[in-house]
Amino acid sequence: MTIDWTHFTPWTALAGGILLGIASAVFILVNGRVLGISGILGGLLVPRRSDASWRVFFLLGLVLAPATLSLLAPGLISAPRIEAGNLAIVAAGLLVGLGTRYGSGCTSGHGVCGLSRLSPRSLVATLAFMASGFATVYVIRHLL
Template identity: 60%
Template sequence: MLIDLASFTPGLSLAGGLIIGAAATVLVLFNGRIAGISGILGGLLSLPRHDMAWRLAFVAGLVAAPVLASLLGKPAVADIQAGWGEIMVAGFLVGLGTRYASGCTSGHGVCGLSRGSIRSLVATVTFMAAGFLTVFVQRHLIGG
């Protein structure tokens, strides 16, 4: 296994993790809500809602952060080697899995585990195992 040391940024990764943790903490302490992206976004799609303002602000922050980061320095560019059809199918499967798991990786992995939720532990282990298996199959069986 090779590590791309030019892209290996443990300091920035730690800072990003601390910021995500702080944001999740602020949301739960001041709003009593869990910072699971699927639940926040799903709440925007089910109308009418009395709590649209904070949901819109949260999603706006998710969009604004990388835009601001690219304005301040070198923009992050993802190299996605898939077509639109593959991306659409993958997005659908992620959405389906999110509904079955009653939350997404951010809700279970960041917030659920910190609250000691057994359901979140099972979901996070399942997410990780599926990711490990996908990488193994892609690299060793398909030869990507």
């Protein structure tokens, strides 16, 4: 294994991670909700009375994050570099949408919140999607 020192950004990674942790902690303590993006979005696709507004307000905040942060601290945002072609993007979206709903969570719900509450179920889910992510990148970058 070789470490990519030129792209390694431990401090911004840690700072951003701490913000993710604070947001997740505030959400469960103040609102009594688990911060899982796939569950929050997926729950909107089957409209239930009285259950939609908190999801909408959370997502509204999420959507306004780039505009507000670029006003406050533009230097903190790095432009995304996307290698995948359109076909791969569509396939990826379908797999992520289907998989996160079947598995009841994604990187936020299982990875951050689930591990934080020491859930064995979320640990299994996190190990599964990490392993699958490692394997997929290995196949694409080193076998194909």
